[in-house]
Amino acid sequence: MQEFLRLSGIFKSFEGVRALKGVDLTINRGEIHGLVGENGSGKSTIIKIISGFLQPDSGRILFEGKEVTHLGSGETTSWGVQVIYQDLSLFPNLTVAENIALNEMRSRRRPLTDWKEVERIAKAAMARIKVNIDLTKLVEELPIGTQQLVAICRALTSDVRLLILDEPTASLTKADINNLLAVTRDLQSRGISILFVSHKLNEIFDVAENITIFRDGATVGTFPSKSLTNDSLIELMTGKALSQTRFVRDQAEDRVTLEVRQLSKKYNFKDISFSLRGGDILGIIGLIGSGRTEMACAIYGITRPDSGEIVVNGKRTKIRSVQDAIKAGIAYVPENRLVEGLIQKQSVMDNLNAAIMNSIAGPAGYSPPAVRARHATEWVEKLGIKVAGPQVSVQTLSGGNQQKVVIGKCLSTKPAILILDSPTVGIDIMAKSAIHDMIRKLAREGMSVILISDEITEITNNCNRILLMHAGRIKAELDADTIQPRDLERMMSEF
Amino acid sequence: MLKKLLHKNETYVFFLIIAIGVFINFNNPLFFTFENISGSLKSYSMVGIMAVGTLFVLILGGTDVSFTAIAQVVEYVVVWFTMAHGGNIYMAFLEAAVLGIFLGIINGLIIHYFKVPIIIVTIATFNIYFGLLYVITQGKLLNNIPVVFKDFGNVLLFAQTSKIGGTYGLSLMPLIWLAALLLGWFILRKTMAGRNIFAVGGNEVAAERIGIATLRTRLFVFGFVGFLAGIAAIVHVSIVQSVVPNIIVGKELEVIAAVVIGGASIFGGKGTILGTLLGVLLFAMLNNGLTLLRISSYWYSVTIGAIIIAAISVSAWQKLSKARNNVKVRIEE
Numbered sequence: 001m002q003e004f005l006r007l008s009g010i011f012k013s014f015e016g017v018r019a020l021k022g023v024d025l026t027i028n029r030g031e032i033h034g035l036v037g038e039n040g041s042g043k044s045t046i047i048k049i050i051s052g053f054l055q056p057d058s059g060r061i062l063f064e065g066k067e068v069t070h071l072g073s074g075e076t077t078s079w080g081v082q083v084i085y086q087d088l089s090l091f092p093n094l095t096v097a098e099n100i101a102l103n104e105m106r107s108r109r110r111p112l113t114d115w116k117e118v119e120r121i122a123k124a125a126m127a128r129i130k131v132n133i134d135l136t137k138l139v140e141e142l143p144i145g146t147q148q149l150v151a152i153c154r155a156l157t158s159d160v161r162l163l164i165l166d167e168p169t170a171s172l173t174k175a176d177i178n179n180l181l182a183v184t185r186d187l188q189s190r191g192i193s194i195l196f197v198s199h200k201l202n203e204i205f206d207v208a209e210n211i212t213i214f215r216d217g218a219t220v221g222t223f224p225s226k227s228l229t230n231d232s233l234i235e236l237m238t239g240k241a242l243s244q245t246r247f248v249r250d251q252a253e254d255r256v257t258l259e260v261r262q263l264s265k266k267y268n269f270k271d272i273s274f275s276l277r278g279g280d281i282l283g284i285i286g287l288i289g290s291g292r293t294e295m296a297c298a299i300y301g302i303t304r305p306d307s308g309e310i311v312v313n314g315k316r317t318k319i320r321s322v323q324d325a326i327k328a329g330i331a332y333v334p335e336n337r338l339v340e341g342l343i344q345k346q347s348v349m350d351n352l353n354a355a356i357m358n359s360i361a362g363p364a365g366y367s368p369p370a371v372r373a374r375h376a377t378e379w380v381e382k383l384g385i386k387v388a389g390p391q392v393s394v395q396t397l398s399g400g401n402q403q404k405v406v407i408g409k410c411l412s413t414k415p416a417i418l419i420l421d422s423p424t425v426g427i428d429i430m431a432k433s434a435i436h437d438m439i440r441k442l443a444r445e446g447m448s449v450i451l452i453s454d455e456i457t458e459i460t461n462n463c464n465r466i467l468l469m470h471a472g473r474i475k476a477e478l479d480a481d482t483i484q485p486r487d488l489e490r491m492m493s494e495f
Numbered sequence: 496m497l498k499k500l501l502h503k504n505e506t507y508v509f510f511l512i513i514a515i516g517v518f519i520n521f522n523n524p525l526f527f528t529f530e531n532i533s534g535s536l537k538s539y540s541m542v543g544i545m546a547v548g549t550l551f552v553l554i555l556g557g558t559d560v561s562f563t564a565i566a567q568v569v570e571y572v573v574v575w576f577t578m579a580h581g582g583n584i585y586m587a588f589l590e591a592a593v594l595g596i597f598l599g600i601i602n603g604l605i606i607h608y609f610k611v612p613i614i615i616v617t618i619a620t621f622n623i624y625f626g627l628l629y630v631i632t633q634g635k636l637l638n639n640i641p642v643v644f645k646d647f648g649n650v651l652l653f654a655q656t657s658k659i660g661g662t663y664g665l666s667l668m669p670l671i672w673l674a675a676l677l678l679g680w681f682i683l684r685k686t687m688a689g690r691n692i693f694a695v696g697g698n699e700v701a702a703e704r705i706g707i708a709t710l711r712t713r714l715f716v717f718g719f720v721g722f723l724a725g726i727a728a729i730v731h732v733s734i735v736q737s738v739v740p741n742i743i744v745g746k747e748l749e750v751i752a753a754v755v756i757g758g759a760s761i762f763g764g765k766g767t768i769l770g771t772l773l774g775v776l777l778f779a780m781l782n783n784g785l786t787l788l789r790i791s792s793y794w795y796s797v798t799i800g801a802i803i804i805a806a807i808s809v810s811a812w813q814k815l816s817k818a819r820n821n822v823k824v825r826i827e828e
Contacts, residue, residue, distance in 0.1 A: 053704075085704075089698070089700070089701040089704050089705075090698065090701065091693070091694055091697040091698050091701060091702075091764075092697055092698065092764070093693060093696065093697035093698075093760075093763075093764030093765050094693060094694070094697060094764075098690070102690075102694070102705065103705055105687075106687070106705065106706070106707075110687075111686060111687060112685050112686060112687075113684070113685050113686065113687065113689075113690060267820070267821065267822045267823055267824065267826070268823050268824055268826075269824060269826065270826050289823075289824060289825070290824065291823070291824040291826070294823055294824060470827070471824065471825055471826055471827035472824040472825070472826035472827060473826065473827055
């Protein structure tokens with residue numbers, strides 16, 4: 001196999017912190033190469049170097065055997081390198097057609113815009129991956145899954161030879177994910193190399209021929225994906241062997257804390273009914289678009305259902321607002337921690353205290369910094385949040401620690417019912433495991449937990465009961481003790 | 496197709512203009528006459544030209560409040576220069592353009608290199624330009640302005656004599672306004688420079704990532720604002736035929752309001768020339784209507800404020816109903 005790109009001995013430091021310590025990476029022509037590693041292992045830094053956005057401190061970069069000394073974004077584009085970033089880098093105020101065609105139109109350097117040509121370029125790119133998006137819509141009007149497809153179309157307008165996909169499937173529906181993986185294989189068959197960076201190991205195994213593992217800024221090794229198993233890969237990524245035991249409910253009593261009866265909301269979900277006991281971890285599995293988050297939002301008071309009842313501790317409760325939900329003892333860890341869970345610019349301390357400001361304030365609403373810091377430090381210790389001090393801005397934390405801050409904030413309202421919506425998305429394996437342990441501990445202490453996720457193993461390992469949601473309805477209710485991940489996967493694929 | 500029209504801001508402004516126009520005409524049939532309309536357009540040409548520049552800045556993502564100060568400075572300097580050194584109207588426009596671009600580019604440089612929000616920088620330059628003008632001129636008016644400006648202002652196309660003996664017709668000023676609109680439309684719609692403004696205004700990080708030169712884009716926008724402010728200044732002096740150093744400043748908010756009502760988003764990335772035109776026409780018509788209906792001109796401000804709130808309410812209602820009827824989940828029956 002011919003080499004397309006070889007990085008060898010790449011070093012890169014940021015303000016004294018060594019992000020890359022001698023990284024090696026080789027991608028062959030027409031290869032789908034997987035890149036895995038925990039957050040902070042150097043994956044995004046190496047992508048920025050390959051795309052020319054950053055310059056390495058030392059090391060060699062060779063394209064097709066030829067050494068390249070300076071790699072700016074112009075050079076990488078001429079070598080056919082296209083990156084699709086996690087944030088997609090699209091223009092929300094421009095049409096789909098213009099977003100797709102913009103790079104190509106710019107490279108042609110014509111002073112006037114030929115709108116017919118824009119349309120033609122966009123249509124051709126869409127045809128390459130067999131999608132059909134309304135070209136006249138503004139990108140901000142599209143759901144995130146469709147936006148991702150627009151980003152991919154844009155990358156395909158030029159003569160791409162290496163396509164780097166950075167966490168491409170984070171918000172895609174199953175159908176879109178399958179389509180993307182098919183597209184990836186199709187591009188490969190045309191000689192295009194793909195660097196597939198993802199936390200979702202099952203997808204990496206699905207498409208990648210070879211997998212490179214980063215740990216702590218260095219290459220652990222490159223292995224053919226067939227030679228690895230999920231467990232061996234995780235062990236190489238983390239340096240530790242992880243045991244995955246199943247959660248078993250161990251409460252003596254069967255007190256029902258939350259009962260939902262025939263909850264319905266137009267365009268969101270219909271006839272949702274279930275009951276929840278103390279010590280339960282009820283898993284709700286369903287893909288994006290199944291109504292699971294919408295249902296959680298209605299229980300938590302973010303939206304209001306059209307009909308149905310919510311019964312908390314035997315009492316019918318009208319939940320008209322988030323304040324009502326919190327008063328009823330419900331807490332919700334939202335799906336999008338960066339946007340919905342954290343106040344990014346503020347400190348860990350202020351984020352942790354955000355939900356209980358009133359209760360820790362003294363007379364006249366003043367809460368001394370010492371009191372606030374004490375509250376925050378309690379949670380930092382309790383949840384094992386790795387942070388230098390509570391005044392640090394929450395933006396600087398890793399995804400796992402950020403999520404712990406969100407959970408800490410929710411727990412500070414002393415809820416009896418905790419709903420977690422896709423809590424481990426984009427979080428590395430060790431932190432994921434820590435959060436699962438945290439959830440199990442809460443359940444053992446008597447809390448009623450609802451865990452919403454689309455990851456099958458997360459649900460089967462951490463729940464004692466499972467609800468399967470699809471198209472706004474509950475399609476199945478299962479006992480987790482007996483179900484195997486394979487069976488659950490099969491059930492889901494039937495919808 | 497109809498649904499798309501209903502979502503567009505311009506449609507509402509258009510119908511509002513028709514409705515108010517009918518109302519005014521009903522109460523005073525002098526409204527819908529060539530003399531009245533051409534006069535009204537002439538008096539709003541300066542605002543109309545400056546509105547095109549304001550649109551560019553709004554698309555880039557910010558609000559410039561210094562353009563009236565630039566126009567004021569340019570008006571004074573060019574008239575004084577013409578008084579001292581002579582010159583025809585074309586030279587006046589050229590000088591105005593050059594000085595306007597120069598002052599605008601200073602804005603652009605400060606905004607880009609200091610990374611300070613546009614409104615803050617332009618408040619500062621507004622004060623500096625305007626203040627310096629006062630320091631140098633001591634607030635003196637300029638009367639007896641050169642004949643070239645008077646003659647230019649008096650040119651009338653389709654001239655007619657009115658019943659009481661005066662002449663009226665279509666002045667050149669609205670045509671310059673029209674030229675500014677067409678130029679703005681062409682740049683925004685057809686040129687790479689124009690599309691770059693939308694890109695930077697929509698997602699600056701993404702724009703940098705694909706290699707758009709943000710400095711050049713900013714300098715272009717603010718240079719263009721200055722250019723139009725200069726042109727507007729000459730138009731203004733040709734209309735009022737005197738230079739009062741504090742008459743143009745104060746109109747910033749009206750210009751910005753007109754552009755925003757026309758549909759430009761304050762958050763950047765969106766706006767159309769048609770909307771800007773309709774916004775200014777609406778304001779021109781309201782002003783004209785108050786005079787024709789013999790309503791006190793103080794009501795002008797109240798009316799503008801009420802329209803702004805109405806426009807925001809409509810826009811907010813649209814967003815809410817879109818969200819409510821958003822089919823988040825296709826429920827299985």
